[in-house]
Every structure is written in structure tokens, then in C-alpha cells.
Amino acid sequence: MKHKIGFNALDRRSAERKALLRSMVTSLFKYERIETTKPKALEVRKKAEKLITRAKEDNVHNRRVAAAYIYEEGVVAKLFNEIGPLFKERKGGYTRILKTGFRVGDAAEMCILELVEKTAEHEKKAEKQAEEKEAKASEKKAAPKAEKENKDVKKHARSSKVAAAKGSAKAAGVRKTMAGGKAGGGDK
Numbered sequence: 001m002k003h004k005i006g007f008n009a010l011d012r013r014s015a016e017r018k019a020l021l022r023s024m025v026t027s028l029f030k031y032e033r034i035e036t037t038k039p040k041a042l043e044v045r046k047k048a049e050k051l052i053t054r055a056k057e058d059n060v061h062n063r064r065v066a067a068a069y070i071y072e073e074g075v076v077a078k079l080f081n082e083i084g085p086l087f088k089e090r091k092g093g094y095t096r097i098l099k100t101g102f103r104v105g106d107a108a109e110m111c112i113l114e115l116v117e118k119t120a121e122h123e124k125k126a127e128k129q130a131e132e133k134e135a136k137a138s139e140k141k142a143a144p145k146a147e148k149e150n151k152d153v154k155k156h157a158r159s160s161k162v163a164a165a166k167g168s169a170k171a172a173g174v175r176k177t178m179a180g181g182k183a184g185g186g187d188k
Contacts (some may be wrong), residue, residue, distance in 0.1 A: 007046075008039050021047055026071045028095075029079050033114035035100065041113040045095050048113075052094045055084030082119040090116075 010017050024044045027034050029051075036044070051069065054062040058080050067076045087094050098112045118126075 008043055010039060010043065022069060022071060025051065025069065026075050028113060028115070029070065029075045029083060030072070032118060033112060035110065035112050037103075038097070038099070038109040038111050041097050041111050044113060045097065049092065049094050051079065052083060052087055053092075055079045056088055058084060078119075082121065083115065086117050086119060 010020070012020065020040070021044055024034060024036065024040065025048050028044060028048050034041075034044075047069070051066050054066055063076065063080060066079060067073070070076050070079070094116055095113055096116055098114070100110045100112055102108065103110050
């Protein structure tokens with residue numbers, strides 16, 4: 001007798017498993033990349049690839065089938081407007097699984113599930129992030145010079161305050177000694 005043929009139950013009841021897979025498929029299409037455990041990724045990939053195949057042909061029936069499975073309307077629109085046309089010429093294999101090692105807490109095998117091709121929106125975000133990193137790097141290079149100048153000014157101000165305080169303390173000390181009659185000269 002062959003057991004567990006067809007799908008991995010992921011140690012969950014059917015309602016929990018369906019909700020988990022629906023949310024992960026929604027996240028995959030929304031962010032185009034998710035990090036999860038290997039068994040979950042294998043199950044999510046099955047459903048995600050079937051939905052991408054449906055999205056290659058944009059009609060009312062396919063949109064309703066996808067909308068019944070995906071939680072967010074905006075993600076359904078992205079699936080049919082951006083992701084589906086992106087894979088129009090590809091026969092299958094729309095996702096890839098990249099192993100990333102083992103999770104620290106329970107040593108579960110972790111991986112990244114991502115779409116093979118990225119949408120233009122995702123590429124624009126990556127370019128913006130690269131530009132922001134470059135801008136921050138250039139600011140960091142300019143910042144040490146300005147900080148050094150600020151430190152010099154603060155140091156000079158601090159030293160003049162200290163000198164003024166020492167001068168006033170000396171003057172106060174001279175006044176005390178004069179009032180006490182022990183000022184340097186002549187009481188011997």
C-alpha cells in the first residue's frame with residue numbers, strides 16, 4: 001500500500017493547510033520571492049505554477065479561478081497583467097527553489113522560492129535601492145569631513161571653556177588665601 005501520495009499534508013489539518021498555501025502563493029506573486037522551508041516551497045510551487053499557466057491566457061474564467069484562490073485583488077491583477085505575459089513563451093518551470101541552509105532554532109531546511117523572471121516593477125525597485133545605497137555611501141564619505149570640522153570646533157570651544165573655568169578657579173583661590181591671611185608673603 002502506498003501512503004501519502006499526491007501532496008504533503010505539512011502536518012496540518014486541511015483548512016489550515018489550504019489557508020497557509022493560499023497566503024504563501026499570494027505573497028509569492030506580490031513580492032516575487034519568499035523564504036520558507038523546503039516542504040512548504042515544494043507545495044506552494046505546485047499551485048503557483050498552475051495559476052501562472054492560467055494567467056498566460058487572460059479571460060474571465062481564468063481570472064475568477066485565480067481570484068478564488070488568491071487573497072488580494074491587486075495581486076490577481078498583477079498576476080494577469082504583469083506575470084502572465086512575462087511567461088507567455090515559457091512552457092513551464094516558472095519558479096526556482098534556492099537552498100539557503102538550515103534554520104537555527106529547529107534545523108529545518110530553508111530555501112528561497114522565487115519567480116524565474118522578474119517583472120519590470122521589481123527591477124525598478126531594485127534599481128532605486130541601488131541608487132539609494134550609492135547616495136548613502138557618498139553621504140558617508142562627505143560626513144566624516146563635516147564631522148571632523150564639527151569636532152574641531154567643539155574641541156576648541158570646550159578647551160576655551162575649560163581654560164576660563166580654570167582661570168576663574170585660580171582667581172577664586174587667590175581671593176580665599178588673601179582673605180584668610182595666608183597669602184604668600186610675610187606672616188612668618
